[in-house]
Amino acid sequence: MGEVSRGARALVVCPDIRGMAYDLDADSRLAEAEGLALAIGIIVAESFVLPVREVRPNLLFGAGQVENIRIACEQDEAELVVVDGALSPIQQRNLEEKLERKVIDRTGLILEIFGERAATAEGRLQVELAHLDYQQSRLVRSWTHLERQRGGFGFLGGPGETQIEADRRMIRQRMGRLRKELEQVRKTRGLHRERRERAPWPVIALVGYTNAGKSTLFNRLTGAEVMAEDLLFATLDPTMRAIALPGVEKAILSDTVGFISDLPTQLVAAFRATLEEVTAADVICHVRDMSNPSSDAQKKQVLQVLADLGVVGEQGEGSEIPILEVWNKLDLLSNEERAELEEVASADKDVVAISALTGEGIDDFLSRVDAILTAGSREHEITLEADEGKALAWLHQHGHVLSDEQEGDNGRRSLVVKLSDKEYGRFQSLQD
Structure with a gap:
């Protein structure tokens, strides 16, 4: 198998396992998987949902389905197969042997994206720790690159086999060093937050499902050149800027990483510190892409993550921090849909309708945030x-x-x- 890099052609397969409960329907999950692949610069040659009646422990799919995937790869000249699900180390290795191509699962793909997007020291440490945690059970590639400078991790184009025990020991030692470095970074960041809390500037945290338009809104409010491409996970590390509001001379606006359905447990644990900024906020702005058919399911996912962080109750109720829902992407809706949304938003003090791209509704948004922050004045x-x-x-x-x-x-x-x-x-x- 040759090396695979950005620009590689890939087949995206979304397994639909019978009896398994999913947050999104199969078509929505397939569209999200395609978005993840595009976010790392992969060319999606073809994508399809594959019903799985019974999970095969050695391959996940049935033998006939694996053969169909292999034929599709040949026809579409795909060098890589992306499986939108969790593969065991044995399944991944067997699929690679049968398909004669690199195979990457959902967790591996998200880690690739995180690795590329991480901009701060903490982000890079978190990515590498999550990557090692994920990979220590699937030693099917060489780990000699761990001896290099940080940033050498990756699945696309990894080298061949090596001594498994030596690799395991090297991984454990590396993870130990990373945890110490992370602890030091967190202490430093804790000091920064304490300093910020001593200054009585309110913190406004933008949260939402990935690709909801948080970074576009952040840029419009601050003029900052934060990456705001139409890509999943365009933001990884929280970015902060000062903004002025009508009744507040200075407030800190924080842009956070987007949430996603079924985020692998290794990543939830590794990236919790990145989301801790949200727990110190004075107001949370939940940005939603109202043009997305799965918007309600995405809202549920975001509230679940906020509940995991202790910001809201299990049903999204009882938040100690005020939450303003920002209904974004009005510019992508029909006139009828817009009118309906704007009518609902105008009657609800906790909702505001905007287009971060065109600037429509931004003044109303700022007034709502200002009202929340000055409510106790x-x-x-x-x-x-x-x-x-x-x-x-x-x-x-x-x-x-x-x-x-x-x-x-x-x-x-x-x-x-x-x-x-x-x-x-x-x-x-x-x-x-």
Whole structure:
């Protein structure tokens, strides 16, 4: 088998196993699998759903089905077979032998994408740890590349067989070192978060299913050049920028990795720290692609992940952090669909309809976020002496100054400022 790289032609197979409960229907799962393949630069030569009446322990599929896959590969000149499901190490190896091509399963494909998208030190560490955790049970390729600098992991085009025991020991040692490095990175990030919490700027977290338009919205609000291609997993590491709102001088906007159905357990554990930013948010904006037929199922997946993080209850209820649903991609809907969505959104204070691409509804979105963040604010009458310029600047930066008047010629100022209880407490501590 030759090496496979970006631009490789692939056959995408979505097994539909009888009796197995799926969150999405077979066609939606197949479309998602194609999106995953495209996200890593693979050319999808052909894709189809394959019903599986009984799982074969050695191949997953029946012998006749495997032969049909092999013929399809020949006809479509596919070098790679992507199976949208979990393959055991034995199934993967046997399929590669029968098909005479590289075979990659759903977890392997997602790890490839994560490996390419990871931008920060923590993201790279998490990807490699998840990759090693996944691969330590399937030592069918050489692991000598672990001796190189980080970033040398990958499934597409890996080398041949090597000494399994030596490999296992090397993997265990590498995982031990990675966990220590990750712990150090997390401590540093924890310090950054503590510093941010001490500054009373509210944090707005954008969450949502992958490809819902979070990065497009982030770019529109901040002008940042975050990757916003029409690809699954275009964002991996949280990206943060400061934005201004009508009643809030400064807020931190956080763009997070997209969620996906049936995310493999190795990845949920490895990427939990990436999503921890969400638990420190003051408001969560759940961006939804309303043009996607599976939007309701995707919402369920996102709420399940938020529940796993302890942000909401099991049924999506009882959130300690306010959640604003952002119904995105209005520009892709028919006039009738748009009118219906906009009518529902206008009657629900927890929903706003927008098009991040065209900018439609963005002002309404900002007003809703502003209203949530300032809901607990109260007016305070504050008098400052002439030498309290620092306190004056702080109030203008962190509060909503309704009036600021000078009293007489002694430089004393009288202000009416809208502050949340948290901000007012912070102001009083600065005065002590």
